[in-house]
Amino acid sequence: MSTLKILVVDDEPGIRSGVSRILRSFRVDYPFMEEAFDFEVSEASTGEAGIETIETNKPDIILLDNKLPGIQGIEVLEYIKKKQLNIIVVMITSYASLELAVKATSDGAYDFIPKPFTPQELKSSIENITKKVFLKKMTTKLQETGKQVRFQFLSVLSHELKTPLNTIDGYLRMIRERQLGGKLEDYDEIIDRSLERTRGMRQLILDLLDLTKVETNTGKRNITDTDMCLIARTAIETMQPYSIQRDVTIKLECPGNTVIKADPNEMEIIFNNLISNAIKYNKEGGTVTCRINEMESSVEITVTDSGIGMTQQEMDKLFQDFVRIKNEKTRNITGSGLGLSIVRKLVESYKGSIKVTSEPDKGSTFIVNIPKESICL
Amino acid sequence: MKPVKPLILIVDDDMDYLYQMKIRLEKFGFDVIQAESQKEAEEIIEKTKPSLAILDLMMENEDSGFILCYKMKKKYADVPIIIATAVAAETGISFDVNDENNRKWIKADCFLEKGIRSDLLKEEIDKLLSKSAS
Numbered sequence: 001m002s003t004l005k006i007l008v009v010d011d012e013p014g015i016r017s018g019v020s021r022i023l024r025s026f027r028v029d030y031p032f033m034e035e036a037f038d039f040e041v042s043e044a045s046t047g048e049a050g051i052e053t054i055e056t057n058k059p060d061i062i063l064l065d066n067k068l069p070g071i072q073g074i075e076v077l078e079y080i081k082k083k084q085l086n087i088i089v090v091m092i093t094s095y096a097s098l099e100l101a102v103k104a105t106s107d108g109a110y111d112f113i114p115k116p117f118t119p120q121e122l123k124s125s126i127e128n129i130t131k132k133v134f135l136k137k138m139t140t141k142l143q144e145t146g147k148q149v150r151f152q153f154l155s156v157l158s159h160e161l162k163t164p165l166n167t168i169d170g171y172l173r174m175i176r177e178r179q180l181g182g183k184l185e186d187y188d189e190i191i192d193r194s195l196e197r198t199r200g201m202r203q204l205i206l207d208l209l210d211l212t213k214v215e216t217n218t219g220k221r222n223i224t225d226t227d228m229c230l231i232a233r234t235a236i237e238t239m240q241p242y243s244i245q246r247d248v249t250i251k252l253e254c255p256g257n258t259v260i261k262a263d264p265n266e267m268e269i270i271f272n273n274l275i276s277n278a279i280k281y282n283k284e285g286g287t288v289t290c291r292i293n294e295m296e297s298s299v300e301i302t303v304t305d306s307g308i309g310m311t312q313q314e315m316d317k318l319f320q321d322f323v324r325i326k327n328e329k330t331r332n333i334t335g336s337g338l339g340l341s342i343v344r345k346l347v348e349s350y351k352g353s354i355k356v357t358s359e360p361d362k363g364s365t366f367i368v369n370i371p372k373e374s375i376c377l
Numbered sequence: 378m379k380p381v382k383p384l385i386l387i388v389d390d391d392m393d394y395l396y397q398m399k400i401r402l403e404k405f406g407f408d409v410i411q412a413e414s415q416k417e418a419e420e421i422i423e424k425t426k427p428s429l430a431i432l433d434l435m436m437e438n439e440d441s442g443f444i445l446c447y448k449m450k451k452k453y454a455d456v457p458i459i460i461a462t463a464v465a466a467e468t469g470i471s472f473d474v475n476d477e478n479n480r481k482w483i484k485a486d487c488f489l490e491k492g493i494r495s496d497l498l499k500e501e502i503d504k505l506l507s508k509s510a511s
Contacts, residue, residue, distance in 0.1 A: 105440070106440075163391065166394075166491065166492055167391070167393040167394065167397070170393070170394075170397040171393070171397070174397065174400065179400060179404070180400075190396075193393055193396075197393065326390055326414070326436065326437050327414070327437070328413070328414065328417075
């Protein structure tokens with residue numbers, strides 16, 4: 001049996017004693033959990049007292065009223081966020097508005113319990129949180145033992161796979177029900193769209209395979225003298241049909257010696273992703289310049305495009321899994337949202353670095369730096 | 378005189394979903410106006426008042442749908458809003474909007490799964506439209 005510490009911060013004594021009474025004999029136990037949880041409740045009547053208890057008693061869960069006599073609940077939440085405390089916060093408030101909800105969620109609140117609540121509502125919220133705490137504990141434990149469990153990754157992945165399936169499903173139904181009438185050519189557009197979505201899905205699967213290789217790579221690397229210029233040329237050739245289709249010219253410049261110790265397949269993944277992005281997010285008639293420079297102990301790959309560019313805010317999110325920049329300029333562009341995340345992971349595994357500079361409507365430049373002899377591996 | 382068709386605003390960043398939804402709704406006999414982002418939708422509602430809106434939850438940002446919903450209700454309190462989402466199960470968002478307490482802070486009138494069957498969708502829309510008319 002484990003005990004989770006719950007702190008109730010509310011200025012109404014009735015709410016505090018109610019929570020204590022309801023949770024005193026409450027237990028959460030699931031077949032999939034290795035242990036059962038019970039609860040120890042402490043109380044605070046103001047935000048200030050709450051913060052004091054947070055410091056001394058280290059609660060796992062806080063039930064937080066927003067409307068308090070001194071500092072507000074949202075300020076307590078900000079305090080927890082600033083201190084990066086590992087506490088799950090549930091807002092209890094009858095004054096909840098969407099503004100507060102959005103603000104509190106972005107500050108890390110996990111859930112809301114509207115006041116007044118029934119014992120059952122409180123219990124079911126606490127039950128959900130306990131499951132979350134348990135999963136968090138399990139994940140940390142698995143990560144510590146070297147096993148990576150990526151719940152979030154998998155759930156996003158299933159969403160990314162489900163969406164195109166639903167779309168194609170929808171189009172097939174439209175065709176079966178002859179929703180656009182009897183003329184076959186009227187269906188061309190939706191057939192093209194369906195093909196585009198299967199293409200996107202196939203790309204996602206290929207990217208996933210790349211990602212899996214990158215993430216599970218342990219000593220299976222084929223490290224050899226790799227001429228980066230040669231790899232770049234191969235990648236450009238692979239992309240040629242695509243660049244012709246988009247009317248984008250690719251230039252390659254490699255002065256000096258560009259041979260490094262690396263796995264050529266992995267280097268190709270890096271070039272493929274950077275160059276295909278530079279074509280994809282370019283303008284018709286645009287250019288891509290790929291330059292490989294020899295530095296003292298590394299080589300620097302610079303891929304510059306004359307495309308749509310990005311804002312600082314968009315650049316900040318760029319290298320994460322499944323992040324795709326969504327705006328009016330990218331609305332017809334499909335992608336898995338994994339490409340740059342794969343590139344980043346690969347580059348980092350060679351103790352290299354990746355940077356991006358960009359200007360909206362002018363274009364972007366990606367700069368990858370990889371040591372000639374990586375000490376890692 | 379022909380009765381005026383209800384105008385439905387659909388907002389989603391997936392152009393295929395928008396297209397399919399548009400066809401479905403037009404088959405039901407509605408007029409459709411569409412937007413691909415929260416921003417575009419905000420521009421539309423500046424000038425146009427729809428009879429009902431169907432919003433995606435995650436667009437430019439994770440909470441675009443909620444914010445749009447909030448802004449719409451502020452401008453047109455009587456226009457019913459459906460939030461259509463495919464992520465309910467995955468993100469742990471599981472509010473019951475029929476619950477009086479939740480209704481206070483989530484301003485949507487109804488949450489629907491994106492894969493909903495056409496006849497059920499029609500039913501929900503009719504229900505909301507007749508409620509807002511009365």
